[in-house]
Amino acid sequence: MSTSADDQGRAPPAHPRTAREADVSSERGAVPDSANPDVVLVGGGIMSATLAALIGVVAPQWSVTVFESGADVAGESSGPWNNAGTGHAALCELNYTPAGPDGRVDPAKAVTINEQFQVSRQFWSHLVREGMTGSPKSFVTPVPHLSFVTGEDGRAYMRARHEALGAQPLFEGLEYTEDAAQLAEWLPLMMAGRDPRQTVAATRSTAGTDVNFGALTRLMLSDAEGRGVPVHCNQRVQHLERDTDGRWIVTVRDTVTGERRTVRTRFVFVGAGGGALPLLQRAGIPEIAGFGGFPVSGRFLRTTSPELVSSHQAKVYGQAAVGAPPMSLPHLDLRLIDGDHSLMFGPYAGFSPKFLKAGSLFDLPRSVRPDNLGSMLGVARTELALTRYLIRELMQSGSDRHQTLTHFVPD
């Protein structure tokens, strides 16, 4: 949520403010470094870090404060092992290019996603040029992106997709093959031991990337700190309330000492990931009515075996099972984290009522309200295929999971 106390477009007061102007009320006295900032960023993940960097570029006179409930930043979804690190540019994710009833593929969605990724890259380039993030090698690495399918239907779809995307300037150089020998060169790990009679097809783009969102978060927040942005860890934002003058009163609790304080601000950005829903519900803003959580998590297998890693130097996305949500596309990813190379395979859906890794088992039950009960039950009713898929996933045994992996790595 981002909201302004001043809808008239008036310029904010210049930073830094004087101690006199600050109107912090704190149970433990004045907190000069985060007193009365123009902007409060809730959460220390990639979203808050990006906004801190953007504000540093376009409104450097604004004072900004970050509150993170964990002991460190980038500990939740943005942590490198809590996501697959795909720089989503629609080069390999088949959910952006579904086939129409006539089998044709509309490239529009993929083009939009790719354009958005190019904007991110331009922004990161700017940060690098301005010395705000150090070397790009510490957070983004070129890694080929491939899509891989099996069977006649898969091959027909892949041809149609390649035809549609290949004509787009942003996808120039996208290669296509259904030749097993070529695929064995591109994907030695995935082709070894595969039935030679199996129909296979793939596209490859060498423009793909692996992004370490955790490292990028740290770099951007560390740069922000250097510009005087306090990043407070172990500080949980408990409540947001709009004051009569339009400002937000932000109640923060120190998770170590239990002390509470309040900060007043003109803008609040809730970059709290899984913590956003409960916080926005407590804030009572009307826009949150109807939103609910789903008790699904994503789990991955991981290996650092040099033998396996050396024979899979790519990110490869397959097709989702029928009824599976787009985020469940199976993928086998090369990851480059802090100089170490490893492979991740997943996601497997898991059940978790926690909204954050460091969350509570009561997150889901506490989030159920009269205003979202209907939409939550509605998902179960209208998305029957999704519900069935999730139940199937949750019932999977270890050997079922292994079976899923063997579609990618037969040997």
Ligand SMILES: Cc1cc2nc3c(=O)[nH]c(=O)nc-3n(C[C@H](O)[C@H](O)[C@H](O)COP(=O)(O)OP(=O)(O)OC[C@H]3O[C@@H](n4cnc5c(N)ncnc54)[C@H](O)[C@@H]3O)c2cc1C
């Ligand atoms: C399994 C999985 C795989 C993914 N793979 C990819 C991928 O390959 N490519 C890609 O681009 N994206 C991927 N994503 C998505 C991406 O990881 C997330 O969209 C992104 O990291 C979200 O960033 P965020 O800053 O919104 O949230 P987070 O990184 O979760 O940060 C939120 C922060 O807010 C803090 N917080 C929560 N509540 C409070 C509170 N009340 N007060 C103070 N702090 C609070 C949390 O502790 C946390 O540090 C994946 C996600 C998942 C789950």
